[in-house]
Amino acid sequence: MRHENQAFMFWKDWLLEVDEGTRPVTLQQILTFVSGVDTIPLLGFPYPPQLEFLHGDNDSRRVFPEANTCQVVLRLPLHTSYDNFIHFMESGILQSPTFGVI
Template sequence: MEFKEGLETFGLVDLLRIHHEALEWVFRDTFEPLLASQLEATFKPSNLSEPGSNRRRHTYGDTSLTLGAVLAFATGLDRIPTVGFPTQPLLEFLHEDGPALFPTANTCSLVLRLPV
């Protein structure tokens, strides 16, 4: 009710009724599968090793795992929110000499840590 009253303050309720299709994407949930390109664009690598170094190498995960499951593990959501995340999700890499052998995540700060 307060949301509607706030919109009425600026005369937006009538505009939304007339042009509802303009903001339909904000209120509708899409059921399209998450794409690898979307997941790649969402997470910013934060601690990459120097290009050409032995520590910088690619790893490939289990192909039976869905991208939605990876996103849910890292953020608690299986889809990217329409309005985006409140902060930039980060991707960190854990090396053999580091503290962890398994992927970890912090869903509050949106950090996904992957072992190399």
């Protein structure tokens, strides 16, 4: 639970930086990563957006964020430092448009 609280605090701090425009990621890119759309639908999402946490220290893919765009769920990685958290969040989101492209 302590690691989840820390990840949540990292998430909030990082979102503030993104909103200020000091990060290479935009709020629109985060929305697209999480929901698959670049604007909030007029009637909202069919499900309330959710945050979950990725557990599993031995799984190297757990360092990047994951999303379920059908359910609008963002799964945050658990990192012990803010710098690692933002590095993997930004790398995962910025590289996601090329996922599966060969």
